[in-house]
Amino acid sequence: MPLLERSDWYDIARDTNWTPDFVPREELFPSELSDPYDIPQAEWETFDEPYKVSYREYVKVQREKDSSAYSVKAALSRSKFHDGLDEGWASVLKLHYGAVALTEYQASQFQARMVRFGPSPSMRNMATYGMLDELRHAQLQLYFPHELLPRDRHYDWAHEAAHTNNWAILGGRHAMDDVMMCRDAITGAIMVSFAFETGLTNLQMVGLSTDATNMGDFTFANMITSIQSDEARHAQLGSPAIEIMIKNGRKAEAQQAVDVAFWRMWRLFAITVGIPMDYYIPLEQRHLSFKEFMHEWIIRQYDRQVRELGLETPWYWDLLKDDIENHHHCQQGGIWSWRPTVWWNPPGAVGPREREWLEEKYPGWNDSFGTYWDVITDNLLNDREEKTHPECIPIICNMCQIPISNRPGKLWKARVYQHEHEGRRYNFCTEPCRWIFTTDPERYKKHESIVDRMYSGEINPPTLDNVLTYMGIGVVSEGGHDGHDYRWIDGFRAQAAE
Amino acid sequence: MPDMDQKRRNSVGPVLRAGEVADAVVEAIQEDNPDKDFVIENRIAYVRVETEGECFIRQETLSEMLGRPITMPEVEINLTSFAGRIETTDTYMRFYLEKEL
Numbered sequence: 072m073p074l075l076e077r078s079d080w081y082d083i084a085r086d087t088n089w090t091p092d093f094v095p096r097e098e099l100f101p102s103e104l105s106d107p108y109d110i111p112q113a114e115w116e117t118f119d120e121p122y123k124v125s126y127r128e129y130v131k132v133q134r135e136k137d138s139s140a141y142s143v144k145a146a147l148s149r150s151k152f153h154d155g156l157d158e159g160w161a162s163v164l165k166l167h168y169g170a171v172a173l174t175e176y177q178a179s180q181f182q183a184r185m186v187r188f189g190p191s192p193s194m195r196n197m198a199t200y201g202m203l204d205e206l207r208h209a210q211l212q213l214y215f216p217h218e219l220l221p222r223d224r225h226y227d228w229a230h231e232a233a234h235t236n237n238w239a240i241l242g243g244r245h246a247m248d249d250v251m252m253c254r255d256a257i258t259g260a261i262m263v264s265f266a267f268e269t270g271l272t273n274l275q276m277v278g279l280s281t282d283a284t285n286m287g288d289f290t291f292a293n294m295i296t297s298i299q300s301d302e303a304r305h306a307q308l309g310s311p312a313i314e315i316m317i318k319n320g321r322k323a324e325a326q327q328a329v330d331v332a333f334w335r336m337w338r339l340f341a342i343t344v345g346i347p348m349d350y351y352i353p354l355e356q357r358h359l360s361f362k363e364f365m366h367e368w369i370i371r372q373y374d375r376q377v378r379e380l381g382l383e384t385p386w387y388w389d390l391l392k393d394d395i396e397n398h399h400h401c402q403q404g405g406i407w408s409w410r411p412t413v414w415w416n417p418p419g420a421v422g423p424r425e426r427e428w429l430e431e432k433y434p435g436w437n438d439s440f441g442t443y444w445d446v447i448t449d450n451l452l453n454d455r456e457e458k459t460h461p462e463c464i465p466i467i468c469n470m471c472q473i474p475i476s477n478r479p480g481k482l483w484k485a486r487v488y489q490h491e492h493e494g495r496r497y498n499f500c501t502e503p504c505r506w507i508f509t510t511d512p513e514r515y516k517k518h519e520s521i522v523d524r525m526y527s528g529e530i531n532p533p534t535l536d537n538v539l540t541y542m543g544i545g546v547v548s549e550g551g552h553d554g555h556d557y558r559w560i561d562g563f564r565a566q567a568a569e
Numbered sequence: 570m571p572d573m574d575q576k577r578r579n580s581v582g583p584v585l586r587a588g589e590v591a592d593a594v595v596e597a598i599q600e601d602n603p604d605k606d607f608v609i610e611n612r613i614a615y616v617r618v619e620t621e622g623e624c625f626i627r628q629e630t631l632s633e634m635l636g637r638p639i640t641m642p643e644v645e646i647n648l649t650s651f652a653g654r655i656e657t658t659d660t661y662m663r664f665y666l667e668k669e670l
Binding site: 076077078121122123124128131132135136139273276277280281283284285292293296297299300302303304307310358359366367370371372375376378379 | 574577578579580584586587612613614615617640642643645646647648649650651652653654655656657658659666667668670
């Protein structure tokens with residue numbers, strides 16, 4: 072029997088829709104979960120996703136993707152790859168799985184919201200695949216680290232991290248709750264499908280695969296690029312939503328959704344991708360710097376896509392370019408100093424050769440971030456390890472939940488951006504984080520950062536042990552230590568001996 | 570970097586997982602878009618294939634280069650990302666931009 076071409080039947084199969092008789096449409100699609108922008112139903116019916124797939128094709132292709140990911144894993148789990156693995160790379164894996172695995176379930180719930188409340192039938196259809204995609208991602212990223220558990224309890228954070236109040240998780244949860252869990256289908260499609268999945272997920276899932284391949288971790292490289300091939304498809308839900316918003320006089324709202332979500336994701340991804348690329352991955356295995364990957368994927372590819380759809384480059388783009396030079400370098404210093412609070416073993420990894428590389432990739436690194444590490448190096452060389460642990464508590468941004476920091480050295484740029492709202496003073500790391508708060512204070516005003524919780528009585532008494540326990544340290548696993556047991560200072564010892 | 574960001578501002582094209590499909594796409598895309606110059610960037614785990622404004626991957630040419638039949642939906646297995654907009658049909662994939670900047 073001859074089969075019709077997909078294009079001959081696709082639209083009619085996809086556009087299952089009807090006019091509700093038993094309940095008013097507003098009850099079936101309440102605006103706060105569906106479309107709060109009052110765009111006519113007829114407009115949503117023009118929604119035409121550019122990346123088309125039928126259910127039959129979907130199942131076939133996904134089966135092949137899974138069989139490839141699992142068979143590569145099965146083959147390589149017999150290799151000795153993880154025996155004597157560099158702890159820098161192990162930390163990349165631990166950080167990745169802890170931050171990402173359960174976030175995929177949130178992403179699936181978000182897609183499910185579009186499946187149920189998307190105002191357009193084609194959106195609901197495509198989001199069904201997106202919902203299944205995200206389940207696959209969660210299951211892959213829970214199953215893969217599970218086999219590493221007998222080697223190292225840190226891998227348990229893949230499953231446990233999201234259930235703790237670890238400071239890094241508070242940051243991720245605050246952002247994901249904001250853009251994924253607490254948005255209507257349309258704003259979410261713009262924030263998640265467009266601002267998040269066509270942009271920064273490429274760094275985590277494709278950019279990092281280059282370094283993974285260089286490390287010989289083909290299992291991980293294969294898995295993350297397999298994941299991103301799903302993202303590339305279901306991310307296409309965002310662009311028709313934006314174009315329909317613009318056509319119906321809602322450009323300002325679409326622009327704000329993009330600007331808010333992108334900045335929120337940027338602050339997190341600089342930590343989960345930027346620090347690994349520029350510090351944790353051994354020098355010999357680095358391909359490009361984080362900054363170079365950011366230019367390839369974001370400054371060129373993502374910004375171009377924003378403008379293609381009729382939006383403007385986000386207002387803070389110059390601040391972003393500046394933050395690309397600063398944010399992850401600051402957080403590498405902070406996370407390393409506070410290493411007992413995280414579930415991986417961050418290597419300092421700033422020996423003489425690494426510093427040369429950093430200076431080449433980020434001119435001025437030695438005169439700024441280098442001065443911070445000079446003090447640490449000096450303490451380590453003189454057997455004062457205890458002095459490398461900070462005595463005071465950082466100030467935490469009330470938006471991204473990350474310690475407030477900026478370029479040290481002569482060009483000292485660290486400052487706090489404050490805002491008063493209903494008698495409470497909020498601290499922010501940057502102008503965009505403060506701006507996001509002002510766009511919707513009701514949404515954000517009650518949240519307490521980890522440090523707020525030490526003073527509000529939530530962590531009582533706020534002793535170091537209590538704070539660590541509150542964060543899951545010593546509960547899920549022990550906290551971190553220097554991943555290379557300070558061997559990165561050996562180069563300075565050799566220099567001093569000469 | 571800023572120079573390259575500016576120079577390649579109208580670039581479009583697929584980003585593929587390195588492997589036989591990526592190799593076949595690189596060959597097929599040049600055959601099917603003879604008037605275009607392509608930039609092929611090998612990033613070890615992935616290959617970025619870009620040209621100005623518009624390009625096509627055709628199922629027939631791709632199957633020929635691959636030495637076995639491949640359907641367009643099967644390209645998705647290796648298509649980790651792409652620059653520009655996409656159009657997907659049974660016989661070709663098109664990457665393009667509507668606005669020139």
